[in-house]
Amino acid sequence: MSDAPILVLGSSGKLGGAVVRQLRHAGYTIRQATRNPDPSDPAMVRFDWTSPLTWAPAAEGCRQVFLTARPLDVAAAAIVPGFLDECADVGVEHVVFSSSLGTDIQVTGPLGLVESYLRHCGLGWTILRPNFFMENFSHGWLLPQLQSHGRIQLAAGAGRTSFVSVEDVAAAAVTVLADPAARNDVHDLTGGDPMSHTAVAAALTRASGRPINYHEQTVEEMRIAGQRAGLPGGSLEYLLSLYGMVRDGLAARKSDDLRKLLGREARTFDEFAAANADVWRVEATTRHD
């Protein structure tokens, strides 16, 4: 195990946070990148995609980087390559990029273009392509609706998704960071049997004991809700295109890659729901329509 710290981007987020916890548990030294570091915590470093001067200092002294782009960043392909060049300049050897399932279909989308750059820029690379996270229902932007109305509102139609837990994606990241033999490869990371959002609502109801429903939005209804929530136009259209893939059944595929990497089955949705049941029992006082 190298003494050099591993730089973790998005370290305050759902996935990056799980990567930090699991790397630390495994005994690695971590450098946590965030726009708002705690000055009293030497493991934290300021990193902002909108401030290129923060990039090289964050990566300096690290041999490996766990990379995520900003969520729904339509400009990722114009920004991330500059950071990868700086990684190479300061001696980084291997970058694990958590991209997204479906980039083999959306090859010219923002994350597909980042993948392509990474594979050809001379750095060692590993690409993880996770499906939609289970934790979007327990920690993300869907939670306020769930807590205030017991409702999941999305333009997902009846499309099914093989949701994956960030805990499994993080475990895959730790594996490829630890094992040079697993590098220079692409791993599609999915959970088990694909579920519709009606089935998700039923699983959350079973786990929490609170009735939870799926309300199927039209694309226009979801667009209006996203505009009201203040999502920038480009990011909103990107999000709508992802749910278009769900409606078209493209998020339903199941991959064996996680089991091959971890030597065990993926966390099931019911296991995730049982572990987080208290979250959906809380009735938020703020109403979100």
Ligand SMILES: NC(=O)c1ccc[n+]([C@@H]2O[C@H](COP(=O)([O-])OP(=O)(O)OC[C@H]3O[C@@H](n4cnc5c(N)ncnc54)[C@H](OP(=O)(O)O)[C@@H]3O)[C@@H](O)[C@H]2O)c1
């Ligand atoms: N959610 C899903 O279902 C899903 C599925 C597949 C792939 N992904 C991808 O996985 C990645 C992580 O997703 P997530 O759901 O874990 O994200 P998240 O919980 O929403 O966290 C977002 C992270 O991005 C960081 N961030 C935001 N703006 C930044 C900026 N200007 N500069 C530097 N960092 C910035 C935040 O860090 P600070 O606020 O601390 O700076 C935060 O740690 C994203 O690239 C996402 O597209 C997500």
